[in-house]
Amino acid sequence: MALKTESELTFERYLDAQNIGWTRVPTSTQKQPDYRIDHNSGTCQFEVKEFDDPAVAPSGGFSPCPPIKAKIRAAAKQFKQHRSDCCTLVLWSSNFHRSVQPQVVLSAAFGEYVRQTISPLGAEPNRYHYSGRAELRPDCNTTFSAIAILAPYELNHLWLEAWRKLDSRRQHGEEITTFDHFNLLQDLSPEGHASYSYRGTIRIVVIENPYARIAFPLDLFAGPFDQRWRMQSGWFRLAFIGSELERLKNDGVPFIYL
Secondary structure, three states: OOOOOHHHHHHHHHHHHOOOOOEEOOOOOOOOOOEEEEEOOEEEEEEEEEOOOOOOOOOOOOOOHHHHHHHHHHHHHHOOOOOOOEEEEEEEOOOOOOOOOHHHHHHHHHOOEEEEOOOHHHOOOOOEEEEOOOOOEOOEOOOEEEEEEEEEEEEEHHHHHHHHHHHHHHHOOOOOOHHHHHHHHHHHOOOOOOOEEEEEEEEEEEEEOOOOOOOOOOOOOOOOOOEEEEEEOOEEEEEEEOHHHHHHHHOOOOHHHO
């Protein structure tokens, strides 16, 4: 039996923590997804992908989307025999050059051209509208029910304190720049030390495919730190946050730290 990858071990850890029963799909001569979950709405298939270090480290400006698009195309082959199932690509990256931030994955999947709303200092989630050639569209890859981003979550209290101070200055009419944020972090902690909550937590951010043949179940991957993004009226927006994120939001933690 082949050794499990970091992404596979992390995905299993997440599923076990959420008490979600899962089955590892045996390897065969035909391409198959990695995992199966027998949900009450039907069978859910999952292909887990992680990113290798690039052969040559990018320098200067570069697009993070092509590696994600390549994973989407590769996963489509794994799902070919499962068109009647809920199929989800799970992405994991511990690589500095391979971002799986939701807005990046959204762009890779739904178009490289983006319009977005901007929330002051990231207090509320932005909304995104994508156009241009897309990997997931009404006539292509409708077997994908969703793309799930598997990622660590932790709350950096130094960053949160800096945000609160800057937001207070903004509300008093002061114009805030990126340099203000970095300067304030240096003032608050000259040695760069910070305290954290929730270190070691793994969560999933679900990006629903609005063109999916089979919708991703609403009650799957709905843990206390999870998120879900959905297209509504042509805009992708945050549709769900887990119970612990909701508590943090009610305590005044801005969206950028949720």
